[in-house]
Amino acid sequence: MNETINTILRRRSVRCFRPDPAGQSELEAILDAGRYAPSAMNQQPWHFTVIRNPELLRKLEENCKTAFLESSVEALREIARQEGFCVFYHAPLMVIISGDPGAIAAQYDCTLAMENMMLAATSLGLGSCWTHAVMMFQATEKGKAIFRELGVVFPEGYQPYAAAVFGWPAEPYPETPLKKTDCITFLD
Numbered sequence: 001m002n003e004t005i006n007t008i009l010r011r012r013s014v015r016c017f018r019p020d021p022a023g024q025s026e027l028e029a030i031l032d033a034g035r036y037a038p039s040a041m042n043q044q045p046w047h048f049t050v051i052r053n054p055e056l057l058r059k060l061e062e063n064c065k066t067a068f069l070e071s072s073v074e075a076l077r078e079i080a081r082q083e084g085f086c087v088f089y090h091a092p093l094m095v096i097i098s099g100d101p102g103a104i105a106a107q108y109d110c111t112l113a114m115e116n117m118m119l120a121a122t123s124l125g126l127g128s129c130w131t132h133a134v135m136m137f138q139a140t141e142k143g144k145a146i147f148r149e150l151g152v153v154f155p156e157g158y159q160p161y162a163a164a165v166f167g168w169p170a171e172p173y174p175e176t177p178l179k180k181t182d183c184i185t186f187l188d
């Protein structure tokens with residue numbers, strides 16, 4: 001199998017990170033991979049917000065966790081009450097991709113960019129995990145206010161569509177074969 005396919009099959013969500021952040025060259029390679037994703041009519045309607053300030057990450061984490069604990073959804077409250085629950089898994093880096101909602105397909109474009117980034121991270125030996133939790137929090141009025149208060153702002157009119165954490169895995173990649181096989185129909 002070639003290296004690209006190997007990387008795609010090897011990628012797993014990593015939920016345990018070393019505290020030391022990825023180097024600048026790795027980060028730039030990951031961001032390039034995001035920027036080179038396809039986008040509808042090549043609009044590239046995205047913006048990449050890189051959060052690596054540990055104090056800012058800690059405050060975001062704390063607020064997301066509180067929102068989970070106060071959520072009206074019992075399943076979310078239950079997750080947040082679990083011993084050691086951590087929304088960002090102590091990752092030293094988070095990237096939020098925001099997009100122009102007026103573009104043809106901003107959400108798809110941003111999602112493709114994030115997958116490119118997660119694959120690039122895997123190829124470099126870094127781990128990543130999509131953290132929709134932070135998007136759910138940001139979608140609430142309280143979340144928006146806290147993002148503003150913490151200075152996590154996006155270009156005028158842009159909406160955050162994808163968030164993921166990145167870092168060196170603190171444990172070997174999970175290897176469990178998780179994927180369904182009965183989800184393909186061939187119409188020959």
Ligand SMILES: Cc1cc2nc3c(=O)[nH]c(=O)nc-3n(C[C@H](O)[C@H](O)[C@H](O)COP(=O)(O)O)c2cc1C
Nearest residue numbers: 011012013014015087129130131132133134174178
């Ligand atoms: C849209 C989306 C939202 C996700 N949100 C979260 C999340 O908030 N927290 C988390 O730990 N993992 C999240 N994940 C990761 C999934 O749980 C993970 O991809 C899935 O269990 C399959 O595992 P794998 O990534 O190791 O293949 C999300 C994944 C996607 C695609």
